[in-house]
Amino acid sequence: MQDKNFWDDIYRKGLTPWTDAKRDYCMFQQIVQDTKVAPQMKVLDYGCAEGTIGEHLLNMGIRVDFSEISEIPVEILRKKFGDISKVFLATEPKEIDGKYDLIVCCCVLHHIEKEKWYDFLLQFKGLLRGNGLLWLAGFDKNDKTTERNQGKFLATSDTCQFISEIVPIAETCEFEVISNYAKDIPNATLGTSFTTRFICLRLR
Numbered sequence: 001m002q003d004k005n006f007w008d009d010i011y012r013k014g015l016t017p018w019t020d021a022k023r024d025y026c027m028f029q030q031i032v033q034d035t036k037v038a039p040q041m042k043v044l045d046y047g048c049a050e051g052t053i054g055e056h057l058l059n060m061g062i063r064v065d066f067s068e069i070s071e072i073p074v075e076i077l078r079k080k081f082g083d084i085s086k087v088f089l090a091t092e093p094k095e096i097d098g099k100y101d102l103i104v105c106c107c108v109l110h111h112i113e114k115e116k117w118y119d120f121l122l123q124f125k126g127l128l129r130g131n132g133l134l135w136l137a138g139f140d141k142n143d144k145t146t147e148r149n150q151g152k153f154l155a156t157s158d159t160c161q162f163i164s165e166i167v168p169i170a171e172t173c174e175f176e177v178i179s180n181y182a183k184d185i186p187n188a189t190l191g192t193s194f195t196t197r198f199i200c201l202r203l204r
């Protein structure tokens with residue numbers, strides 16, 4: 001797992017090719033579709049970057065807290081949303097103080113070694129209320145564009161894990177799979193699209 005210094009460096013260099021308005025809006029639409037998120041729910045956006053997906057949820061009147069490993073987006077988020085949201089600087093979910101109905105973890109776990117997923121899932125579980133949802137997105141195993149774009153997105157990662165492989169691990173942590181599918185998501189900034197896998201888990 002890359003540490004805080006690694007991600008601080010990425011942000012200092014402005015290497016954040018994932019952020020794109022069209023792509024972020026598509027991600028938001030997938031979250032709404034998969035989770036039926038509603039204003040009475042409390043949401044955590046874990047590994048939120050500058051909060052460009054969570055902001056759409058805020059605009060729906062939903063309470064959203066944010067969490068990042070890098071202090072650079074954390075400072076930006078605190079200025080932007082500090083009056084309505086908690087913004088955590090955290091390397092692992094256990095460092096967060098809160099209880100949520102939904103945790104969004106978009107394109108984060110593919111940067112974290114599979115060996116750590118079980119522990120991360122248990123930590124997410126500790127942050128969820130009964131029947132809480134964990135919504136995950138990441139590059140799909142069959143994505144050809146990911147291969148072609150390695151130089152671009154893997155600038156931020158030595159390895160790329162595939163979140164489809166989290167399903168059996170999640171089941172041992174008492175999560176049930178609500179949805180699990182792949183879809184092409186455009187990234188206008190990069191002028192391409194990525195086959196992205198979406199997995200929505202519910203705490204049993």
Ligand SMILES: C[S@@+](CC[C@H](N)C(=O)[O-])C[C@H]1O[C@@H](n2cnc3c(N)ncnc32)[C@H](O)[C@@H]1O
Nearest residue numbers: 007018047048049068069070090091106107108
């Ligand atoms: C590819 S970006 C995705 C950002 C955002 N979720 C999105 O989809 O637009 C990965 C993000 O995860 C953050 N990150 C990486 N490791 C993390 C960790 N262990 N805990 C929290 N955030 C982490 C990085 O700082 C980066 O902002």
